[in-house]
Amino acid sequence: MTIQARRNIGWLALLALAPALVSAQEPSTEVAYLPQNTGDILWYLVAAVLVFFMQAGFALIESGLTRAKNACNIMMKNILDFSFGVLAFAIVGYSFMYGDTIGGFIGWSSDYIFMGDALMVGDDLAATNLVAAEWLFQVVFAATAATIASGAMAERTKFIAYILYSIAITCLIYPIVGHWIWSENGWLTLMGMRDYAGSTVVHSVGAWAGLAGAIALGARKGKYTPDGKPLPIPGHNMPMATLGCFILIVGWFGFNAGSTLGASDSMAYIAMVTLIAASSGCIGATIATWMKFKKPDLSMTLNGCLAGLVSITACCGSVSIIGSMAIGLIGGVIAVFAVLFFERTLKVDDPVGAVSVHGLCGIWGTLAVGLFGTTAIDSGLTSDGLFYGGVAQLGIQAIGVLAVFAFVFPSCYVLFKIISATVGLRVSEDEELEGLDISEHGNEAYADFQVYADLPEEELA
Template identity: 55%
Template sequence: MKKVLVVGLLFCLPALAWADDVVPTVTSNAAAIAGVQSHLDYVWTLVAAALVFFMQAGFAMVESGFTRAKSAVNIMMKNLMDFAVGSLAFWAIGFGIMFGATTTGWFGTSGFFLSDFQPGGDPWVLAFWMFQVVFAATAATIVSGAMAERTKFVGYLVYSAAISAFIYPVFGHWAWGNLFHGDGWLGKLGFIDFAGSTVVHSIGGWAALAGAIVIGPRIGKFAKDGRVKAIPGHNIPLAALGVFILWLGWFGFNPGSTTAGTKDIAMIFVNTNLAAAAGSVFAMITAWLIFKKPEVGMTLNGALAGLVAITAGCNNVSPTSSIIIGAIAGVVVVLSVLFFDRVHVDDPVGAISVHGVCGAWGTLAAGLFNIGGATSQIIGVQLLGIVAAFMWSFGTCFVLFTLIKKTIGLRVSEEEEMEGLDITEHGGHAYNDFQMLN
């Protein structure tokens, strides 16, 4: 015990000597606190970025599980390339468009190739870029599931680069440009979308709708008489694991959007979780009433619908409101999936409904349930943002997919689709030791 005390005193002596020479002041304490806070902001932002990056694995698992085994490799490759190709495109062009300085308010004209960072300069731009690139990848990868099992890989790569370099960043500038050097017109109007119900999810969801329409349904999805034929996913446990990973990742997605390690993240955590829980429960109930069974696919998508819906207003609605927002999203996602089936839009994973439709609902809900009160002006701006997102993303992506279709090709041949994209596009199977029956 005496040895421990002696060693402890030896370690304390330098600190005591320093205390004799330097007397803390209000100014020095404030500087020290500011330094600690600054470092905490960096750490929290980058940890949150890592959580959002991990969502890419969640998307890959959900999409693969909800589709057939013969295209599992293709799903994994598309999700991988969404992040790899998207990172390079966002570094070269997208970040500058989204956050570069501008005098027009429409898109940025500086910051390409991450030129805002200079050696020896402020490294915050690096942390901010890292957090933003994982959001860009999320928007891009939403489309993968909606166009699964019939899309040419090379055509998909062109889309992935285009959305990360231009389509997503332009709308991102309109709404979020003021977070760095920009000054987008929606942001100036007071558009509420804290973490991206519309900026990320609806942009991806409406792009998915355009892609699903242009490419057409999978072979066998709709009978000649118009009946909808179910094409079950090959691995529901994998899809469920993906949803749990996405739920976890959303604790980086929403609270991380503070880009600051402050006490504000506590309520955002709670709101995010409650909305997901309510979405899952109410989707299960809705599906149970319609199908007479608590259907697992709808229940899983209900959790994602709640998460998407709360993303816009996670910092400006109460926990009780977040439950209402999530519950409505859970009901809406089931009805929306059934609607798109009836109009013969084939979306194997429900991406359009989860991200596009529930993203729009969440953006409107951020205004309706605003803690500071909902006014006609707030609701009007929210509706304007929703409509602008649909027109921009659906319109540009419809043109993009049509151009890809008429040039390098968007859809594989009927024979390739029947055999499966894993072997025809990538030369291998996800499950080599098992016989593929479909």
């Protein structure tokens, strides 16, 4: 048999088998999907990990924007406020936030102490794991609120004082505000306030705590001249701060999109408007600093990015693409001028601009729900925003903003005064000059390098 004849027989055989081969490749009509409960648990876990990763972002940006002699102290505060916060939220914080409401003001359920019966959902293992996933997602939010104040109080706070504050905010102050806005029977929930992922619940709470702490502490030594003129105290590592900002952007996808509280179709849209607002905030801050100082400033641009993220957090499930651009852009501009206002006018020494970014932009983002929100996107709104012809939602948002400030700022100021009168709030002048790494921890972040910036002039000669 010739070679050509063999080839022809081969082709005929393949043609004969073609129907069977095609049939074998056809997909089954039965497609296996994850059960909704399992999908929700999976998304909770992914989002919680992303939000947890934000702790690394905060640690890097706070450390980079402060001096080298305090880098270990910044890192210690970020790891310990999270650790103490997790235990405090597990023991009583979750109960205060999601327990049975007492007058819409505070929750409480003895079954939730140490997360006891909250995890005992009969013999339903899937339901038990869903509660565990929900708790995990909520606790990383509580820890985020706590760590915001770290930057505002940096470089002069006693470590033990900061730990006591971290316990208080995660076990009581943050859960009370969370109960008002995020529990089913909180008084602001019933009024119709919308704070989708926490511009007020998380960011403003942390910022007002930081503002109270910064005022109670006073400014860092050398920050102001005798006549009140602010002097620059540059951060020691801007690449580190920039990396921290990028990490925070990544974490914010879990922060906002995870607040769908389960696997849903809106996750991708929320992630999209989050990134758009972050980019718009960057651009807004860059333009503002370029126009005011004639040069674009990196630290302001980083804060502008975070300002855009904070601003979109309350309204990420309520606004259009164009709305998210405007909200982020305005947030970036607000952050620049708020930093200057606190530093120059109010004489509040906030080394990283935390109060401006998380507080002022938290207010802006919360009010933006009442300006740009639309019921076509978010059916949970009481009314359309002002720019869509509605008024009621804006009024509700304003009441919520004022109520949270009126509770958190005085509460934290009293807390810091109590701490100051007991264990002490501020380190001594000598300890501050030496740096908290040595005085508080006996460590050096850069042990192989001599840091000259803070040595007396006679030692530099």
